[in-house]
Amino acid sequence: MNSARGVLSGVILISALAGCVTVGDQKHLQPVPPKLVASMQAKAMSVSDPILIRVFKKEAELEVWKRDRSGQYALLKTYPVCRWSGQLGPKIKEGDRQMPEGFYTVRAGQMNPNSAYYLSFDLGFPNELDRALGRTGSALMIHGACSSSGCFAMTDDGAGELFALAREAIRGGQEGFPVQSFPFRMKPENLAEHRASPHIAFWRNLKEGSDHFETTRRPPKVASCGRRYVFNASPNDPGARFDAGSACPAYTVEAGAAMMVAAKQASDETRIREIVASGRAAISYTYVDGSMHPSFQDILRLSGPVRLQALTSGSVEVSRPETALAEPKITPAGPTPAWASSTVQNDGT
Numbered sequence: 190m191n192s193a194r195g196v197l198s199g200v201i202l203i204s205a206l207a208g209c210v211t212v213g214d215q216k217h218l219q220p221v222p223p224k225l226v227a228s229m230q231a232k233a234m235s236v237s238d239p240i241l242i243r244v245f246k247k248e249a250e251l252e253v254w255k256r257d258r259s260g261q262y263a264l265l266k267t268y269p270v271c272r273w274s275g276q277l278g279p280k281i282k283e284g285d286r287q288m289p290e291g292f293y294t295v296r297a298g299q300m301n302p303n304s305a306y307y308l309s310f311d312l313g314f315p316n317e318l319d320r321a322l323g324r325t326g327s328a329l330m331i332h333g334a335c336s337s338s339g340c341f342a343m344t345d346d347g348a349g350e351l352f353a354l355a356r357e358a359i360r361g362g363q364e365g366f367p368v369q370s371f372p373f374r375m376k377p378e379n380l381a382e383h384r385a386s387p388h389i390a391f392w393r394n395l396k397e398g399s400d401h402f403e404t405t406r407r408p409p410k411v412a413s414c415g416r417r418y419v420f421n422a423s424p425n426d427p428g429a430r431f432d433a434g435s436a437c438p439a440y441t442v443e444a445g446a447a448m449m450v451a452a453k454q455a456s457d458e459t460r461i462r463e464i465v466a467s468g469r470a471a472i473s474y475t476y477v478d479g480s481m482h483p484s485f486q487d488i489l490r491l492s493g494p495v496r497l498q499a500l501t502s503g504s505v506e507v508s509r510p511e512t513a514l515a516e517p518k519i520t521p522a523g524p525t526p527a528w529a530s531s532t533v534q535n536d537g538t
Contacts, residue, residue, distance in 0.1 A: 217302030221353045228265065233258035237361025240265075240354055241408050243399075244331070244341055246273055246288065247373035247474070249482035251331070251341065253354060261406035268351070269482035271335035271501050272342040272508055276476050277372040278388045280314060283325045286339050286478065289314040289370055290391075292398055292411045292418060296365040300355060306505060307333025307345040308352040312368055318413040321433035331368070334505035335497060337479060341370075342508075344501040367408045375399040377460035384461070385471035385522035394418050397450070400457075404449035414438070421446045471522040478512040486514060 221236055229236060234255045241254040241262055249270040254262040273288055280287035289312055299311040309332030315324050330340040333348030343351065358366055372388070373379045375396040383389060394417045401409035401420045409420040414437035421443040424430065429438035442450075481489075488497045494510040507513070 216349060217308060217352060217356070219349055219353055221357060222350060225266065225350065225354075229255065232263055232265070234263070234265070235361075236357045238358065239361070239363040240358045240366050241402075242331075242351075242366065242368045243402075244270070244368065244370045245374050246277055246290075246371070246479075247379070249273060249480060251343065251347075251351075253351070255354075255358075262402075262408070263406070265354075266350075268343060268347045269484050270341055271344050271347075271485050272337040272479065272481050272513060274337040274339060274479035274508070276479075277383075277474055278386075279324065279391060280319075280326050280329065280339065281324055283327065285326075286337075287326075288337075288339055288341060289319070289326070289329050290372055290395060291316060291318065291370060292395075293368045293370065294365040295355065295368055297359050300352065300359075301330075302352070304330075304332055306330070306336065306340075306342070306348075307503065308348045309333070309340075310352070310355060312370070316413075317433045318416070318418060321413070321416055334502040335481070335485065336502065336505050336508035338508065345503055346501075367411075369398065369402070371395055371399065377457045378464065380457070381461045381464035381469065382472055383474075383522075384465070386473065391417075396457075397454075400450045400453050401446055404453050405446050409446070473520050473522040475518040475520070476512075477515040477517075478509050480517070481513045489514060 226236060232255075234257045238256045243252045243254065244250075251268045251270055253265045253268070255265045257263050275285065275287040278287065279290045293312040293314065293316055295310050295313060299313060301309045301311070309330040312329050312331065314326055314329040326339065331343065331348070331351065332340055333343055333345040335342050335344065355366060372392060373383075380392070380396065383392065386392070398409055398411065398418055398420050410422070412419050412422060412431040413433035414431040414435060416433065419431065419437065419440065422431075422440040423443075425439040425441055431437070485497060485501070488500065489507070489510055494507045497510070498505070498507050501507075
């Protein structure tokens, strides 16, 4: 706990991870809003309890979950994302405007109180799996200001709340908080709709991690091997280790989690097969350049980018407002590959 506090104090003094630095204010020290504290108290949480963040591109929403008195995590608040860029799918290379999809950990040293975009924290891309897959990029953030070039952009107020929640969790002893980044909510309907995507195998792997969290209400232990994620797993040989770029050793998934996840996956697979059998076509989404939450689209459409900037972003202009209003092009994805709707099994389970 003391080391986490020390690192957090030290990071207040370091320069920006994301470019320009604005110094002299105290926005990074703003307290958690009283209304949010009251919500925590009503849900048997304290300000210092650990947090977990989940982000969904297609829905343009960010969830903050927090550990409660039972030891499980409960949803504290859902924030609308003001701007995201690129397409559904993982980040592949520097400059592609893609936001990462996967499982990340944010530690004190990744938090930037002096960001050009109000406040920010670095997701830690590329992680071990990203590197094994040859993915490149840097300074991929969750930050304020409604402007994105590979980041999840919140309102300044939203970024301030997120920074305060993270700061207090780290001060309370959480060494790093998990961020789970998804293309969309991992529901059967979305998996069926996108079943012919070239990313479907990766997305099904992401769904495994989502299922572990949703069934146990605890952050899964995340590792990678065989160029994919594994969750709540331990090698059968104590001397073996997980390596993202190497074949998976024989491993066992924690029994309680494995049973609950298997039941959820079986139910979801049945639903996916029902959707496919109903004749619903596989489709493909192509964005001009990302999107934003419908609530911000309404402001942009009715009042224009200057008004949206004033409400969300301070001195930072809303990025590519015309593309934020463009509906994605939705086209048939062609024949569904035979493997696309089959259940993907974990090694060693």
